[in-house]
Amino acid sequence: MAVLAVIWLFPLLWALYNSFREYSYTQTNGYLSFGGWTLDNYTEAWNRGNFGLHLKNSLLITIPAVALTLFLSSLVAFVLARFSYRFNLTLLGVFLAANLLPPQALLIPVFRMFKEIPLPAFMSETGTMLNSFWALILVNTAFQLGFCTFVLSNYMKTLPHEIYESAELDGASVWRQYWQLTMPLVRPALAALATLQVTWIYNEFFWATVLISRGDKYPVTSALNNLRGQFFSDTNLVAAGSIIVALPVLVVFFALQKQFVSGLTLGSTKG
Amino acid sequence: MTTATPTRRPRRQRARVEKRHSGRDRLVIGLMIGVPTLLVVWLVWLPAIGSVLLSFTKWNGFKFSAIQWVGTKNYVDIATIYPPFWPAIRHNLIWLVFLFVLPTILGMLLAVVLDREMWGSRFYQTAFYLPVVLSLALVGFIWQLFYSTDQGLINEVFGSNVDWYGDPDVNLWAVLVATAWRHTGYIMLIYLAGLKGVDGSLREAAAVDGATEVKTFFHVIFPVMRPINMIVLVIVVIESLRAFDLVWIVNKGRNGLELISALVSQNVIGEATRYGFGSALAVIMMVISSVFITIYLRIVFREERR
Numbered sequence: 001m002a003v004l005a006v007i008w009l010f011p012l013l014w015a016l017y018n019s020f021r022e023y024s025y026t027q028t029n030g031y032l033s034f035g036g037w038t039l040d041n042y043t044e045a046w047n048r049g050n051f052g053l054h055l056k057n058s059l060l061i062t063i064p065a066v067a068l069t070l071f072l073s074s075l076v077a078f079v080l081a082r083f084s085y086r087f088n089l090t091l092l093g094v095f096l097a098a099n100l101l102p103p104q105a106l107l108i109p110v111f112r113m114f115k116e117i118p119l120p121a122f123m124s125e126t127g128t129m130l131n132s133f134w135a136l137i138l139v140n141t142a143f144q145l146g147f148c149t150f151v152l153s154n155y156m157k158t159l160p161h162e163i164y165e166s167a168e169l170d171g172a173s174v175w176r177q178y179w180q181l182t183m184p185l186v187r188p189a190l191a192a193l194a195t196l197q198v199t200w201i202y203n204e205f206f207w208a209t210v211l212i213s214r215g216d217k218y219p220v221t222s223a224l225n226n227l228r229g230q231f232f233s234d235t236n237l238v239a240a241g242s243i244i245v246a247l248p249v250l251v252v253f254f255a256l257q258k259q260f261v262s263g264l265t266l267g268s269t270k271g
Numbered sequence: 272m273t274t275a276t277p278t279r280r281p282r283r284q285r286a287r288v289e290k291r292h293s294g295r296d297r298l299v300i301g302l303m304i305g306v307p308t309l310l311v312v313w314l315v316w317l318p319a320i321g322s323v324l325l326s327f328t329k330w331n332g333f334k335f336s337a338i339q340w341v342g343t344k345n346y347v348d349i350a351t352i353y354p355p356f357w358p359a360i361r362h363n364l365i366w367l368v369f370l371f372v373l374p375t376i377l378g379m380l381l382a383v384v385l386d387r388e389m390w391g392s393r394f395y396q397t398a399f400y401l402p403v404v405l406s407l408a409l410v411g412f413i414w415q416l417f418y419s420t421d422q423g424l425i426n427e428v429f430g431s432n433v434d435w436y437g438d439p440d441v442n443l444w445a446v447l448v449a450t451a452w453r454h455t456g457y458i459m460l461i462y463l464a465g466l467k468g469v470d471g472s473l474r475e476a477a478a479v480d481g482a483t484e485v486k487t488f489f490h491v492i493f494p495v496m497r498p499i500n501m502i503v504l505v506i507v508v509i510e511s512l513r514a515f516d517l518v519w520i521v522n523k524g525r526n527g528l529e530l531i532s533a534l535v536s537q538n539v540i541g542e543a544t545r546y547g548f549g550s551a552l553a554v555i556m557m558v559i560s561s562v563f564i565t566i567y568l569r570i571v572f573r574e575e576r577r
Contacts, residue, residue, distance in 0.1 A: 001384065002391075005398040011452065012401065014424065015413050031427050072307040079304050089575065091304060093568050098315035100505075100564045102513035104532040105557040108539055108550050109321030110314060112332060142314035145307055150571075174296040178303070203406030205516040210540050221408050225520055228412075235415065235422035242413045246405055253404045257397070260404070261460065 012246070019239035026236060041240035048237075049227050051220070051244050058202055058219040058248075061133050065140040066197045070190055073145050077152035078178045082164065092150065099146030103206050110139065111210060126214070135211045136219070140201050148193050151263075155189040156182060192263035195256045199249045220245050319557065325550035332544040345551035356552075359529040362443055366450075366530070367511040374451040375507055378458030383488060385459070386466040396463070399456040407453065407516035414449040439527025446517050446528060454510070458503060465499035466492070498570055505567040512560055531556050 018031065025036025046052070076095065080088050114129035124132030159182070167177050183190075208222040215226060227241060253260055292300065326346070329339045349356050381399060385392050402410065417424045418435035426432060435445040469492055477487040493500075515532040518524045523541075524533025531552060538549030 001395055004381075005395045008398045008452070008456075009401065011413050011417070015416055018416060026422075031422065031424055072310065075303040076307045079300055083300070089572055091308070092575070093572070094308065094316070095311060096568060096571065097564050098311050100509055100560065100567060101315065101319065102509070102532060102556045102560050104513060104515060104535045105322055105553040105560070106315060106318035107535055108325060108546050108553060109318035111539055112546070113318070113321075138310065139314055142310050145311055149307075174292065174299045174303075199404050203404075203409075205406055205408045205519070206536075209519065210536060213540070221406050224408050224412055228520060235419055238412060238415050242409060242416075245409050245412070249404045249406075250401075253401070261396075261400075 015239040015242050018236050019243050021236055023234050023236050041236050045237050045240040049241055054218055054220045054223040061136045061219050062198055062201045065137045065201050066194055069141045069144045069148055069197055073148035074152050076149045077156055078182055080153040081156035095146035095149045131212055131214050131217050136207055139207050140204055152189055155186055159185055192259045195259040196263035322550045322553045325547055326554045328547040330546040332546045345548050349551055355529040355534055359531045359534055362530055366514055369447050370507050370511050374454040375458050378455045379462050381459045382462030382466055399459055402453040403456045408520045410449050410453050411517045411520040418445050436521050442527045465496050469495050501570050505563045508563045509560055
């Protein structure tokens with residue numbers, strides 16, 4: 001087990017190790033050597049990869065997308081958990097299946113549709129949904145809704161029904177039951193899902209690659225695509241670039257590991 | 272990569288008779304499900320229908336008036352005169368089998384071992400789980416440190432001179448190993464979650480009966496995990512069908528790395544925009560995945576109804 005764990009950690013550690021070494025040193029002494037310490041790879045990767053811009057882009061896509069996903073899915077989840085309509089299962093199916101469809105299968109209509117949808121200049125410099133953050137925010141939200149709805153509605157179903165009965169006696173409207181009663185109680189589930197969604201949407205590659213074609217609009221993941229050509233001749237630069245890109249999610253992961261794991265296991269344990 | 276695992280939770284009594292809602296409440300409920308549903312229908316279900324319709328046409332993607340109905344010609348062409356199609360199918364299948372044979376089984380075994388709260392269990396879990404938080408595109412990047420022809424670790428250690436990402440004979444396997452690095456931890460976590468649901472007393476009872484560890488696993492734990500096994504099956508199939516990021520970052524899905532998902536993309540954002548043809552490929556993906564999505568939904572709904 002220990003050996004296997006070390007093997008698993010090795011690629012990341014190897015990247016970390018070589019990201020701090022000079023290219024010329026590793027060229028003359030080989031990669032199995034020790035020494036040639038430097039921080040230059042980071043400054044160079046940062047500047048050449050324009051990571052400041054791309055990280056900002058990722059942030060501008062990820063945060064609204066996660067917020068929107070959690071908000072919309074909690075609405076649906078609340079209705080699914082609180083009321084038993086006959087269409088409940090169908091509705092859940094509509095969301096969950098959307099979550100599982102291969103995104104490539106929907107690429108052409110979505111791509112073409114976004115090309116047709118005009119946006120005012122202050123929302124998108126190109127004047128259409130293509131190449132705008134709005135496109136990515138909406139697409140990511142649509143795809144993630146299924147998973148979040150499912151988890152949240154399961155979580156909400158574990159809340160005691162009595163609280164709603166007394167709320168109804170007090171004459172609380174449906175909206176108040178949702179916003180003031182349910183939402184504060186599902187905060188743990190929201191936190192877990194938020195952690196998970198931040199990493200997923202930050203990591204999302206496919207839509208970011210096909211819906212954005214302007215280099216200055218790329219989030220970090222699809223920016224990697226362009227860097228490949230520039231970086232692949234210098235492995236130490238690749239290493240530094242990889243660490244820069246990995247750092248935000250690694251920080252999230254280590255800071256919120258509990259949330260992360262519980263996000264995936266939510267609702268799958270008894271009781 | 273987003274999948275939900277089914278719940279086990281005791282049956283709950285719920286007042287089946289709902290109070291009549293006021294008009295305002297009804298409007299609120301309508302909006303609460305209406306707005307998210309519209310978003311999903313607009314961006315997922317309408318495009319899905321669009322793909323099916325376009326797959327029977329020929330269209331270069333410019334004027335709507337240029338759309339020509341061609342019947343099943345695209346499908347016939349794909350199967351007969353489109354060179355990358357059969358390699359892509361083969362690669363997707365290899366991808367699927369490989370994911371099952373190596374990372375899935377390994378992930379399951381790891382979960383079974385780590386479930387027993389051994390010393391350092393948390394550390395091991397973190398180690399295996401770490402790659403899962405990285406994007407597949409980044410995984411491809413990181414593995415370049417091993418696969419590079421002149422600067423890669425593998426070639427340096429073994430004195431070989433293989434272009435692991437470039438040589439069409441080996442690059443599929445190189446990419447698969449990188450995928451496995453990430454996939455194993457994911458499967459492990461799903462099983463760990465599932466195993467937490469296994470009643471501890473079952474295992475104790477088996478131990479009292481003198482069953483060995485191996486026997487307990489196959490006769491007690493494995494059958495209880497059946498719903499999880501099905502979920503994992505669906506996840507693995509869907510994952511191998513929509514595998515895309517890695518091959519795209521390596522060489523945009525050419526030269527030994529053809530996958531259906533990459534072929535679809537090549538027909539839209541590549542040099543030639545053949546929307547009808549690309550849609551037909553997309554529909555093939557959709558049909559395969561819908562079989563497994565149906566299986567998945569049936570499991571989830573069975574759990575829901577209990």
